[in-house]
Amino acid sequence: MTDRRRDAEAAADRVPGSRFSARLYEPVLWLGEKTGLARWRQRLIADATGEVMELGAGTGLNLRHYRPGLERLVLVEPDAHKARLLAEKTPPAGVDPEIVRAPGELLPFADDSFDTVVMTLVLCTVADPPATAAEIRRVLRPDGRLLFMEHVRSDGPRMGPLQDRLENLWVKLADGCHCNRRTVPMLRDNGFEVEVKVSKDQFPMPPVARPIVSGVARPEA
Template identity: 40%
Template sequence: MTDDLRHPRFARAYPRVDASRAKVGGAANRDELLAGASGRVLELGAGHGPNFAHYPASVTEVVAIEPEPTLRALAVSAAASAPVPVKVRAGVAERLDLDDASFDVAVVSLVLCSVRDPVRALAELRRVLRPGGELRYYEHVRATTRRKAAFQRYADVIWPYVAAGCHVSRPTGELIASSGFTVRRERRFDFPPSRLPNPAKPHLIGLAVRD
């Protein structure tokens, strides 16, 4: 496993998609995700850096891990204008080159859908968080109704190949709750707002603490 996972077409297209979604609620979702965060933060799968502008002044440092080179270069540019210090590094979720219990907060934002092994990634996040540290998550997840979940399973036959390994049917909320974290709050909602069928609509924003 290398620290680079290359998806150049996706990496060029995704910032434009994210910018359009920011205007219809995505930016507010990121504000909700990061409100009240403080201390030293690890952001896993930082992408092109869309969270950076939303970190509050109570954050002393963000270490941002991004394995895709095109997105990582964009994140470096975004870090230069962030309101808090941000260091962007290469790395993969399942093998973090970081010390145990060295962060106060870990942030995952639309990333656990695409990591190769989400259980191992969550174990790594738990390892690098101090006891009682926060895991803040904003993820699209498996639907709660049988019909929508079946639609997602069918979509996952093709979706990962066109969306850089993203899986729309992962039960990410359940994985977090069973990986050594206690969920303190969680909000489930559909996003983006649209009547068109979209297997990636069901989302969660939540906060869990390391047991």
């Protein structure tokens, strides 16, 4: 194992996680998946091509949506309990995913390693979103793409401030998730051109975790 990989695993050990929350994750999302989230995942991930890295892959809800025969798939997940469940999932035909334990803030890959980075419902949870964005940008090739789906702070005059007030409580209830992150401006401030393709508020997520935005971010030249 390289020093970089070892440092990343040590940093991953400091990311909170438990066997209980890993087991509870899919049952909690079940209704959302059935009523729309899985379709959103499918549309987003159909675009993943070339050498692909998924960040914060969780228990592997995206895995079945990758195209068969994908050139390379690296699944990055810091939480050892979720990574274990991820390893039990069946990958698409002809794809042999590599599972790497690392946080987004310290990715153990060389510059310009990937054509596509996939990230769904992750930037709400990472400890340092700008550092994570900088690492994604570093490992993406200059013509690479970040395919993302994230829930973000509402622009609504009532909901946005309410999300700000509920943030600390939501972090405790929802496994470290921040309900009020301004993810799209944050990506723009950290070297990405962002194209939001879908933004929906009526999604079957709790109102505090809406809207969900999905799109493509490209490293600025």
